[in-house]
Amino acid sequence: MRTLLDRIQAFSRSQPNAEAIVCNGFGLSYSQLNSRVAQVAEELRSLNISRLALYASNDLDWVLVDLAAASADVSVVPIPLFFSREQREHLLDNSGVDAVYCGQGTLSLDGQVLASNLLPGHYRRLSTPAADQRADFNKITYTSGSTGTPKGACLSGDTLMTIVSSLASALEPSGLSRHLCLLPFATLLENVAGIYLPLWMGRSLVIEENERLGLLSNHTFDPALFCDAVARHGIESVILLPQMLKLLIEQGDISALSSLKFIAVGGGKVPPEQLEQALRLKLPVFEGYGLTECGSCVALNTPGNSRIGSVGKPLHHANVRISNSGEILVTGAAMNGYLDHEQATQEIATGDAGFIDDDGFLYITGRIKNTIISSFGRNISPEWVESMFLAEPEIQQLAVFGEGAPSLSAVLYAQPSVSDQRLREVIAKVNSTLPDYAQLTAWHRSANPFSVESGTLTANGKLCRGGIATTYAGHLALALKAVA
Secondary structure, eight states: OOOHHHHHHHHHHTTTEEEEEEEETEEHHHHHHHHHHHHHHHHHHHHTTTTTEEEESSSSHHHHHHHHHHHHEEEEEEOTSSSHHHHHHHHHHTTSSSSSETTTTTTSOOOOEOSSSSSEEEEOOHHHOOOGGTOOOOOOEEOOOOOSSSSSEEEEEHHHHHHHHHHHHGGGGGGGEEEOSSSSSSHHHIIIIIIIHHHHHTEEEEEEEEHHEEETTTTOOOOOHHHHHHHHHHEEEEEEOHHHHHHHHHHHGGGGGGTTOEEOOOOOOOHHHHHHHHHHHTOOOEEEEEEEEGTTTTEBBBBBBBOOOOOEEEEEEEEEEEOOEEEEEEEESSSSTTTSOOOSSSSSEEEEEEEEOOTSOOOEEEEEOOOOEOOOEEOOOOOHHHHHHHSTTTTOOEEEEOTTSSSSSEEEEEEESSSSSHHHOOOOOTTTOOOOOGGEEEEEOOSOOTTTTTSSSSSTSBBHHHHHHHHHHHHHHHHHHHOO
16 A cells, blocks of 8 residues: 555645645545645554444545554554444454544444544544554455355555556556546545546546435435536546446437446446447447455456456456366455455455356456356356346346246346336347246246345345345245146
8 A cells, every 4th residue: 555655645746736635525635635634643553442333424534544543553444334233343343453533423332432533434443453453464355155154355555556456557548537536435446546547647537415416325216416427527447346337228318428438337237238239329438357355356358458258358456267166266466364354365266157258358257156057957147147137228127047947037127117018028139049948937026126135135235135035935826837
């Protein structure tokens, strides 16, 4: 992280008045940013904090605390706002933090309040700092998979900066300026590629309340508000999740997005048909791939070096190979290990299945553990089948099942305005493009969308297949019986 702080300091001398951050209409130059980071770092030192949890919305204080912590040799543990109370309590207990920075509107955590003269929130002391906690790693990012309690992936500053430098090299020719910070900062991808990367490149980042940008909740996105924000700020780059891209293509005001030069999309498989449609609409969409254990970014399509259906070529820092079982293995930048769990290995087993084509482009075909083996012995990736149906505008969410069964079934959600008859027509149309073993023969329509609250989505917005299977077991059984 020291190299990023050095670059910010260098920019404060070479381009002191250049725009670094725009937050809710307030601008901060590189000179001002460098000064503010130094002030907050001194405050952290005076409070004798060695490991700090960061519990705040996307705002200027999140960026200042994060950068200042690196300057003050303080490890940071972001707390996702969408974590449940139980997940937050586990994180605080497991991470060994001695204090929490609570942003405005998030002051519900217990602990002694420590005065802050520089920031709108408060620090809360949770324990006496341990002498051996300082400087072991820069960041502990908690992942929340489909099952179990969150695990803390420990990432060094050198690892994060290696990834940022690699991304900067890949994107330098694009001549990007303003980046819109849309995903929560506690999401490692936005933290690395939405904060560190623009500042590393001497660019600027735009921050507003998520609601004004269209991210109304962890699983609700308003493309109209997003398009308005892009036009209002003259945004040139942004990171989207696949569902956001789907809604943007189907409902967005594309004419308002003319300033965009680079739309990165990741976090799940994107149907090739959606990418082709985006290109027809002249949207500069580029799919990428990464995971927390590898510091967020592994591969990325870029202008002039892109292939639809792939997640791009591995970035300069990442060495990717495919195991005999088809699993993607990565070396080059990796976590130090999980906190209080097994130690890191040089090679990260991603759990993702895929292949690399003759030109070096990486393709993701699904999750190794999610592979469905039908009663006829067919190996089927549910993500592949799901992506085919999710390319249809009528279908908002869909989860495929069929382990040990002769055919596939699914639970899906569609807007109430879409009739059951229309869904039958859409499913029949997609089925006609699939081999017989990958077609849906039975399906149940959920009255409500999948969500974190219902246990059908993970905290980072991915399908919680176990939760969906349990919740809808009876409904799927009836649907299968009806077509038997």
